[in-house]
Structures are given as C-alpha cells and as structure tokens.
Amino acid sequence: xxxxxxxxxxxxxxxxxxxxxxxxxxxxxxxxxxxxxxxxxxxxxxxxxxxxxxxxxxxxxxxxxxxxxxxxxxxxxxxxxxxxxxxxxxxxxxxxxxxxxxxxxxxxxxxxxxxxxxxxxxxxxxxxxxxxxxxxxxxxxxxxxxxxxxxxxxxxxxxxxxxxxxxxxxxxxxxxxxxxxxxxxxxxxxxxxxxxxxxxxxxxxxxxxxxxxxxxxxxxxxxxxxxxxxxxxxxxxxxxxxxxxxxxxxxxxxxxxxxxxxxxxxxxxxxxxxxxxxxxxxxxxxxxxxxxxxxxxxxxxxxxxxxxxxxxxxxxxxxxxxxxxxxxxxxxxxxxxxxxxxxxxxxxxxxxxxxxxxxxxxxxxxxxxxxxxxxxxxxxxxxxxxxxxxxxxxxxxxxxxxxxxxxxxxxxxxxxxxxxxxxxxxxxxxxxxxxxxxxxxxxxxxxxxxxxxxxxxxxxxxxxxxxxxxxxxxxxxxxxxxxxxxxxxxxxxxxx
Amino acid sequence: xxxxxxxxxxxxxxxxxxxxxxxxxxxxxxxxxxxxxxxxxxxxxxxxxxxxxxxxxxxxxxxxxxxxxxxxxxxxxxx
Amino acid sequence: xxxxxxxxxxxxxxxxxxxxxxxxxxxxxxxxxxxxxxxxxxxxxxxxxxxxxxxxxxxxxxxxxxxxxxxxxxxxxxxxxxxxxxxxxxxxxxxxxxxxxxxxxxxxxxxxxxxxxxxxxxxxxxxxxxxxxxxxxxxxxxxxxxxxxxxxxxxxxxxxxxxxxxxxxxxxxxxxxxxxxxx
Numbered sequence: 184x185x186x187x188x189x190x191x192x193x194x195x196x197x198x199x200x201x202x203x204x205x206x207x208x209x210x211x212x213x214x215x216x217x218x219x220x221x222x223x224x225x226x227x228x229x230x231x232x233x234x235x236x237x238x239x240x241x242x243x244x245x246x247x248x249x250x251x252x253x254x255x256x257x258x259x260x261x262x263x264x265x266x267x268x269x270x271x272x273x274x275x276x277x278x279x280x281x282x283x284x285x286x287x288x289x290x291x292x293x294x295x296x297x298x299x300x301x302x303x304x305x306x307x308x309x310x311x312x313x314x315x316x317x318x319x320x321x322x323x324x325x326x327x328x329x330x331x332x333x334x335x336x337x338x339x340x341x342x343x344x345x346x347x348x349x350x351x352x353x354x355x356x357x358x359x360x361x362x363x364x365x366x367x368x369x370x371x372x373x374x375x376x377x378x379x380x381x382x383x384x385x386x387x388x389x390x391x392x393x394x395x396x397x398x399x400x401x402x403x404x405x406x407x408x409x410x411x412x413x414x415x416x417x418x419x420x421x422x423x424x425x426x427x428x429x430x431x432x433x434x435x436x437x438x439x440x441x442x443x444x445x446x447x448x449x450x451x452x453x454x455x456x457x458x459x460x461x462x463x464x465x466x467x468x469x470x471x472x473x474x475x476x477x478x479x480x481x482x483x484x485x486x487x488x489x490x491x492x493x494x495x496x497x498x499x500x501x502x503x504x505x506x507x508x509x510x511x512x513x514x515x516x517x518x519x520x521x522x523x524x525x526x527x528x529x530x531x532x533x534x535x536x537x538x539x540x541x542x543x544x545x546x547x548x549x550x551x552x553x554x555x556x557x558x559x560x561x562x563x564x565x566x567x568x569x570x571x572x573x574x575x576x577x578x579x580x581x582x583x584x585x586x587x588x589x590x591x592x593x594x595x596x597x598x599x600x601x602x603x604x605x606x607x608x609x610x611x612x613x614x615x616x617x618x619x620x621x622x623x624x625x626x627x628x629x630x631x632x633x634x635x636x637x638x639x640x641x642x643x644x645x646x647x648x649x650x651x652x653x654x655x656x657x658x659x660x661x662x663x664x665x666x667x668x669x670x671x672x673x674x675x676x677x678x679x
Numbered sequence: 680x681x682x683x684x685x686x687x688x689x690x691x692x693x694x695x696x697x698x699x700x701x702x703x704x705x706x707x708x709x710x711x712x713x714x715x716x717x718x719x720x721x722x723x724x725x726x727x728x729x730x731x732x733x734x735x736x737x738x739x740x741x742x743x744x745x746x747x748x749x750x751x752x753x754x755x756x757x758x
Numbered sequence: 759x760x761x762x763x764x765x766x767x768x769x770x771x772x773x774x775x776x777x778x779x780x781x782x783x784x785x786x787x788x789x790x791x792x793x794x795x796x797x798x799x800x801x802x803x804x805x806x807x808x809x810x811x812x813x814x815x816x817x818x819x820x821x822x823x824x825x826x827x828x829x830x831x832x833x834x835x836x837x838x839x840x841x842x843x844x845x846x847x848x849x850x851x852x853x854x855x856x857x858x859x860x861x862x863x864x865x866x867x868x869x870x871x872x873x874x875x876x877x878x879x880x881x882x883x884x885x886x887x888x889x890x891x892x893x894x895x896x897x898x899x900x901x902x903x904x905x906x907x908x909x910x911x912x913x914x915x916x917x918x919x920x921x922x923x924x925x926x927x928x929x930x931x932x933x934x935x936x937x938x939x940x941x
Contacts, residue, residue, distance in 0.1 A: 270865065273873035322875035536865065541873040580881055583873040592869050598858045601850040625801045629847045686811045689792065689818075715812070734807030734823060741808060745796045 187223070189230040196232025198254050203607035206648040215262040216525060216610030217247035220651040262525065266610075269529045269542065273322040273583060276531060276543035278329045278556050279314060279345060281306045282338040283548055283563075287367050288402045289389075291440050291469050291482050295563030296333055305338045310550040313574035315348045317552070318544075320579030325359040331556070333548075336370040346382055353676045360676035363387055368415040369403050376415075380422050385673050388412055390437040390459065392445055392452040400442060416459050431462060431509065432668055438465035438513070441489060442482040449496040457508055465513035466493055468638055471621045472560040486634045490641035497645060504660045511664040514642055520665045521611040522646065528667065531555070533613035533639070537595035540571060540588040550574040552582055554591055557617040569617060591616045594626040602630040608643045681733040684716040685740060691750050692717055694743035698736045706732040772838055780807075780823035781838045787818055790849045795820065797848035802841055820845075 187204060202211045209226035212218045221229065221240075228234050229249070234241045245253040283297035283304035297304045306314075318326060328349055330342050346362055353360050362384040379386065390412060391397040397409035416435045423433040437456065439445070445452060456464045468489045469482050493514075500512055520528045531538025539554040546552055550573050553559040558569025571577070571585040582588070594616040597603040603612070618635050619628025630636040649657050685695050695717045699708050706723035721736065723729040744750060773782045785795060795818055799808045806822040813819040822837050829837075855862065877885070894900065 267865065267868070270868040271872045273875065322873060536869060541869050578881070580874050580877065583870065588873075589866070589870070592866055593862065596862055596865055598865065599851065599855050599862050601847050601854060604854055604858070623801075624804065625797075625844075627847070627851065629843060632843070683809070684811065688812055689795075689810045730823075731826075734825065737807055737809050738803040741796075741799060741810065742803060745800050749792065749796060 187226065189227060192230045193232025196234075196251060197229065198249055198251050200249060201605060201607040201609065202226065202230075205644055206651060208651050210607055210647055210651075211249065212607050212610055213248055214610065215248065215259055215266065216521060217249070218522065218647075219243060219247060219249070220647065266521075266525070266527050269527055269534065269538075272324065274538070274540065274542050274544045275321070275323040275325045275529075276327050276329060276538070277314075277318045277321075278331055278543065278545040278559075279306070279311075280331050280333070280546065280548050280559065281311075281335045281341045281345070283333040284337045285333040285367075286337065286369060286403065287334065287408055290400045290478055291442060295560060299337070304333065304548050306341055306548040306550075308341065308344050310548075310574060311341055311345050312348055313550060314546045315345060315352055317546070317574045317579055317582070318349070319352045319356045319358070321358075323358070325361070326353075327361045327363060329363040329365060331365045334367055334370060335364055336366050336368075336375060339370075339375055343378065346384070350675070356676075358676055359674050361385065361673050362675075367401070367403075367408065367412060369406065369408060369411040371415045371418075376419065376422065380419075380426070383673050383675060385436070385670070386419055387436040387438070388416065389439060390416075390455060390461075391439045391442070392448050393455050396445060396448060396451075399444070413459060416461075420460050428672055430460070432670055433672060434460055434462060436463065437461050438467060440470075441466055441468050441492065443484045444482075446484060446488055446492045449492050450499055453496055453499050453503070453510070457503065457510055462509060463511050463513050463516070466496055467514075468634075470557075471618065472557050472564070486637040486641065489638065490645070493642060494645050497649075501649075501657050501660055505656055515646060515661070516664045518611055518643055518646055519661055520667070522643075522650070523662055524665045530613075532615055533611075535595060535597040535609075535613050536592040537613055537615060539569075539591040539595065539616065540583060540585070541592060544582070546574060552577065554588060555617060557615065557621075561617065561621060566621075568620060590626060594619070594628075600627070600630060602636070606630075606640075608640060611643065612639050680720055680722045681729050683719045683721065683733055683737055684713070685719070685737075686716055687750065688715070689744070689750055690717065690740055691744040691747050694747060695719065695740045697743055698740035701739060702732055702736045767835060767838055767842075774834055774838075778823065779829050779834070780821055781834045783820045783822070783838060783841065784813055785818040785820055785845065787816055790818070790845055791852060792818070793852050794845055794849035797851070798841060798845040801844050802837075806837055 187202065187209060198213055200211045200213050202209055204210075205220065207223075208220045209223060210218060210220050211226070211229070225240055228240070229244060234244065234250075241250070244250050248254050248259055283295065284299050284301050285292075285296040286299055288296070318328065326349075328345065330345070332338070335342055342364065349360060349362075362382070363386075364379065364384050365387045368386075368388050389401070390409070391400050394407065394409040394413075397412075398407050401408040403411065416437065420430065420434045424430050437459065439452065452466075453464065468486065469484075471479075497512060497515065500510060503510060517528055517530045517533055520526055527534060529538075529542065531542040534542070537555075539558070543555055544552060545554070545556045545559040547559055547562070551559075551562070551570055552572045552574060553562060554569045554571055561568065562570055569587060569591075571587055572582045593599065595614050597606075597609050597612060597614065600614065603609050603614070606612070614628065614630065614633070615635055616626035616628070619633065620626045622634065623629060623632065646661070649661060652658075696710075699710060699719060702708070706721050706729065709720040709722075711718045711720075719733075719736065721729055721733040723732055771784050773784075774780075775782070795810060799810055799820060802808050802822060806825060809821040809823075811819040811821070820841065822834075822841060824834065824837075
C-alpha cells in the first residue's frame with residue numbers, strides 16, 4: 184500500500200477519500216469513483232485542508248466532490264445509485280454448456296472436456312427446454328444466451344433447438360435477446376455459418392497468439408488449430424461485410440489465455456490479432472479452474488511477470504493506435520469505462536458485488552445450475568460448492584435466493600472486504616469469491632495474497648500512470664476505448 | 680487413547696454429540712463432562728487411526744458449531 | 759530481548775511440537791473475537807486438524823495438527839503463519855461488517871430484490887401461510903366481534919387469564935376488548 188504520511192490532516196475539509204502513490208503523483212478517489220492525480224505538495228495541502236477557495240486546485244476538488252463544504256450529497260447518492268444500477272435486475276448472461284465433448288485438447292482447458300465419443304455429455308432437448316424456461320424467468324429485461332462446451336458445434340442441433348425455443352419463448356417475454364457462440368471454429372462449415380449469420384448469433388473464439396504458440400497449446404489432431412480458426416475468422420468477417428455490416432463493429436471476437444509461454448510474445452500476440460482484423464483483445468491471465476490446475480507447473484507464473492507482459496502489450500497497442508490501427512485491450516476498456524465514463528459496464532467478474540447468479544448463471548449439459556461458469560468448472564473438478572439447483576426441479580426464485588448466492592453476494596461486496604475498504608481502486612474493482620475459494624480456501628479470501636487482486640491493482644496502476652502522464656494522444660486513445668457502440672444487429676426481440 | 684477436551688465456551692454440545700455419532704463406527708468413544716469441557720476419549724486399533732478419527736471428529740464438531748452460529752451463550756446441554 | 763532466527767514465529771505465541779506434528783497458537787481474545795477465530799479455523803479444517811480452546815482468561819488457544827504423515831520441512835510454520843493471517847483478516851472483516859452494516863445490507867437487499875423480483879402465482883402456491891400472525895397493535899386483523907364484543911370473564915372457557923404481574927401487554931391470542939373511540 185502506497186500511503187503517504189500527512190502532517191496535521193484535517194478532519195473536516197475533505198469528504199472521505201482514499202489515496203495511493205502512482206508514478207510519483209498521488210491518486211485520490213472517492214465513494215463514487217471521482218479521481219484526481221495530485222502532486223505530492225497539492226495532496227499534502229488537500230489533506231491538511233489548506234487549499235484556498237480561489238485556486239484551480241480547489242475548483243478541481245470541489246467539482247469532483249472531494250470537499251465537504253461543496254459536496255452535493257444528493258448528486259453523490261444519485262451517482263452511486265447509477266453505478267449500482269446493475270443490482271436492479273437479475274442475471275442477463277446465461278451460459279449454456281450444450282456438450283462437454285471437444286475435438287481440441289487445450290493445455291489450460293477450463294471446460295473439463297470429454298472425448299468426442301462421450302455423447303452422454305450432450306445436453307438433451309428436454310433439458311434444453313427446461314433451461315430456456317428458467318432463463319426467461321429472469322427479471323433482467325435483456326438476455327444473452329452464450330453457448331459453450333466442450334465445443335458447442337459438436338452439438339449444433341441442440342444449439343439450433345435452443346435458439347428457436349428462446350425466440351418462441353421471447354415472443355411473450357419481450358426481452359432484448361442476444362446469442363453468442365464460443366467456439367474453436369474447427370468444426371465450422373458453410374451450412375452452420377449460414378444458420379448463425381441468418382440467426383444473428385455472435386461468434387467468439389480463442390486465439391492464443393501466433394500460430395506456433397496457438398497450436399502448441401491447443402491440439403487439434405491432424406490439423407492446425409490456428410489455421411482452422413484464422414480461416415473461419417476471415418470467412419465470418421467477410422460474411423458480415425457482404426451483409427453491409429460495419430466491419431469495425433461486426434467481426435468475430437477473440438480472446439486468449441496468457442500462459443507462461445506467451446509472456447515474452449506480447450508483440451507477436453498483438454500483431455496476430457491485428458492481422459486477423461480483430462478490434463479488441465482480452466489479455467486474460469491463466470486462472471485456477473479446469474485443467475489449468477493440473478498443468479499449473481507448465482502454464483503458471485508470478486503475476487508480476489504477467490503485469491510486465493501486460494504493460495508491454497499495452498504500450499505497443501497504444502503505439503499502434505497512434506498509427507491509426509484501431510484495437511483496444513478489453514481489461515483496460517472495462518476499467519476505463521468505470522474510471523473515465525463513470526459507468527459500470529457490468530462486466531460480471533469486476534463489479535461489487537460480483538455477478539454470481541445475480542448477474543450470470545451457468546447451466547451444465549445435465550441441467551445442473553451454477554452461480555457462474557467458474558463454479559461449474561469447479562464442479563467438474565469435484566467441488567460442487569457452487570451448485571445451486573437443477574433446471575428440472577429448482578424454480579428461478581429459489582435459484583436466486585439460494586444461500587450460496589447470498590453468501591457470494593456478501594463475500595464479493597468490497598465494502599465489507601479487508602484491504603478493499605481502504606483501496607483507492609475500490610470504486611472500479613471487483614473480486615471473485617470462487618477464485619478466492621479455489622486458491623485460498625474461503626469465498627472471502629485475503630486480497631493481499633490474491634493473484635486476482637494483484638492483476639487488478641497492477642492494471643489500474645498502469646492505466647492511471649498513463650492518465651497522469653503528459654501524452655495527450657494516449658489519454659485520448661484511452662478515452663476512446665470507453666466508447667461502447669451497441670451492436671444492434673445482434674439484438675433480437677422487443678423490450679417490453 | 681486420545682482425549683479431546685471441547686471447551687464449552689467454544690463448542691456447541693449438540694455439535695460434539697453429533698460428531699461422536701458420525702465417527703462412532705470408526706473407534707471406541709467415551710464421553711464425559713467437566714465443568715468447562717465436554718470430554719471425548721477416542722480409542723482405536725492403531726495410534727494412527729486414533730489420531731485420524733480424533734482429528735476428524737474435532738473438525739466435524741467445529742464445523743457443526745460454526746454452522747449453528749457458534750457456542751450458545753447459555754449451556755445448551757447434551758443432545 | 760532474545761532474537762529469533764530469521765523467519766521464526768514469536769515463541770510466546772507459537773509453539774511447535776515436532777513429534778505431534780502440530781503447532782499451538784496463543785491468540786489474544788481482545789484482538790481476535792471468537793467469531794474471527796471460528797472464521798479462520800473453519801478455513802483450515804481441510805488442511806489440518808483444528809482444535810480450539812481457552813488458554814487463559816485473555817487468550818484463546820488454537821492447535822493445528824498435520825493431518826497425515828510427517829509434515830515437510832517448513833510446512834508447520836507455513837500453516838501457522840497462514841492461520842494467523844487468516845485470523846487477522848477475519849477479525850478485521852468482523853469489524854468492517856459492523857461499521858459498514860448499513861451499506862452492506864442496502865446493497866444486498868437491492869441485489870436480491872432485483873434478482874428475485876416479486877413472487878409469481880406459482881411461488882405463492884408454495885408460500886407457508888400457517889405461521890403465527892405478526893403483532894397487530896392497531897387490531898387490524900381482529901374481527902368486529904373480537905374488537906367490539908362484550909368483555910368476557912377470565913373464567914370463560916377458552917380464555918387464558920391475564921396475569922397483570924407477568925404480562926406487560928395483552929397476549930395477541932386474546933385481544934382485550936376495547937370500547938370504540940367516541941362511545
């Protein structure tokens with residue numbers, strides 16, 4: 184913690200604030216996420232309450248609700264309420280695992296895959312129908328059904344069944360409906376593509392980096408996993424362009440899992456994404472779920488090394504943006520939206536409380552329901568702590584009111600978390616109680632030892648260093664990364 | 680023989696009793712009470728087994744106590 | 759002051775028993791309430807045998823025993839250190855929960871109100887209406903006869919006599935007859 188000593192701090196001048204030293208300046212934040220980067224002298228003056236009213240510093244502080252005498256508590260309350268608006272509704276993201284079968288073997292696999300002949304791990308139409316019924320009981324006005332696996336294209340008939348059942352159910356429900364398919368693309372063909380395009384299903388895939396890295400980590404017997412994915416990324420992007428859709432907005436989304444082998448390849452990874460026409464990449468660190476645990480010795484690394492990788496990649500991305508290449512980093516965009524735009528993009532893993540059940544629900548191939556996909560993966564590893572019901576027997580309200588869901592909402596509320604309560608980044612951050620459970624033995628966890636906290640703090644340190652720097656072009660680029668353009672083509676149904 | 684002394688201020692009596700029931704098939708147990716403790720003497724065929732049963736019984740009693748909200752303010756008595 | 763070897767834990771707080779493969783920790787009860795001790799101990803029951811006790815009037819005792827075999831070099835020290843860290847975390851969290859109770863409750867309540875929404879007819883089918891009525895200080899749930907009927911004697915069958923020495927207020931099952939206002 185980078186706390187600074189202050190002589191004779193005032194107890195009446197400032198509204199409650201937190202502070203942290205970032206690259207030689209002092210970052211202050213408040214309850215609603217306003218921030219300022221001050222020089223050490225200005226910070227000392229602020230903390231002492233020694234700032235004259237007719238100064239630029241006073242005006243900056245007052246505008247951002249840092250001064251008690253000028254604080255508009257009603258406005259603060261309104262903004263806080265707006266930041267927490269995601270609490271007004273239930274889960275909008277519904278992850279449906281249509282099969283565990285997969286034709287690729289990935290070193291860090293989350294999904295606890297099954298072999299291609301394990302047809303007993305396919306979701307049945309009956310379970311699918313019950314799943315759709317549960318999904319549409321949500322109080323959220325919008326529903327995103329995300330097909331996952333295994334490899335969901337292995338059970339494509341069921342994907343179609345769910346899409347059609349969801350559309351039919353939505354005629355009465357009237358929700359804003361979207362579909363996403365998370366696929367390795369190796370089983371794609373023109374017929375499947377035609378269906379997905381016609382039915383406005385967003386496609387998301389994994390690209391771990393350059394071909395040699397991708398193929399080493401993702402084994403596709405007899406073929407290049409990268410070659411297959413790259414071919415279909417281009418084909419799908421072409422299909423969107425042929426429909427007249429804006430290619431800057433409509434394209435295949437890709438993300439990677441950063442393994443130890445990827446750490447020195449930050450430039451090649453970014454270049455690979457740019458070459459594939461991607462407009463975003465999500466530099467996710469490896470996590471402790473699924474096969475990654477078993478192969479931890481191969482793929483894991485200290486988070487300080489990840490942050491070096493991330494910082495290098497971020498700098499390179501910003502350089503590319505300066506040259507007119509439009510590509511953003513997703514982690515940064517999520518934090519920057521909260522920091523600069525004052526909005527919560529409702530990324531379920533980085534919010535307080537987290538989205539476990541109340542923001543997302545995971546439905547396994549056998550109808551079992553989990554608080555999140557991470558909870559489902561733990562179940563496949565033998566730990567069913569986050570199982571909350573079954574689509575056949577558990578009603579929606581019983582799922583939401585489950586004691587595990589309540590426990591996770593409390594455990595992930597940063598207002599009750601040691602370390603987080605004093606952390607400058609609390610307004611923008613979030614924790615994952617399932618991650619804490621897995622790595623530290625309790626859903627509360629100890630943030631000081633949490634690898635997830637280290638990543639979040641490190642990324643925000645990097646971002647605030649940039650925001651406090653004197654490169655106006657970089658700040659402008661980072662601001663642009665907060666712009667969310669609705670992909671209305673994928674939105675279906677009518678919101679009542 | 681291993682003797683476990685469960686402090687009444689910390690452990691719920693019913694939780695200790697429940698733990699004894701669960702682990703009774705695995706070792707001989709003799710339960711008694713002191714002014715400040717519930718006492719459980721665990722005897723098994725081998726020292727290793729005794730240690731394991733005693734340890735797991737203690738954990739189980741603790742788990743049930745925590746789940747019940749902790750030891751009661753007043754004596755709740757044996758089950 | 760006796761200097762401890764580098765990496766050693768304070769001897770007055772931490773006693774290692776190599777033969778028993780266990781470590782005994784002396785925990786200040788003023789710093790660490792029982793709820794914190796429970797919280798920390800529970801986290802460790804998958805890794806160790808945990809026994810809690812009263813050391814003296816001002817201290818708890820937590821004994822952590824290695825579950826199986828001989829612990830590797832340094833493992834007991836690590837266990838003890840992690841336990842103390844968890845204990846600190848639990849103690850601090852208990853304090854924070856009290857201080858931040860109102861915001862924690864408000865956020866949690868909103869989260870579940872938003873997620874669960876109002877009950878549907880199917881949910882009301884399962885609702886248990888058999889619970890005792892809530893307190894009814896205004897007599898809203900009373901029937902007209904109960905509220906305005908003649909007062910009955912305490913010996914009347916079915917009445918529970920009211921003992922003014924015991925009951926501060928009338929028992930809800932036998933509402934007192936009152937005269938309507940204005941009469």
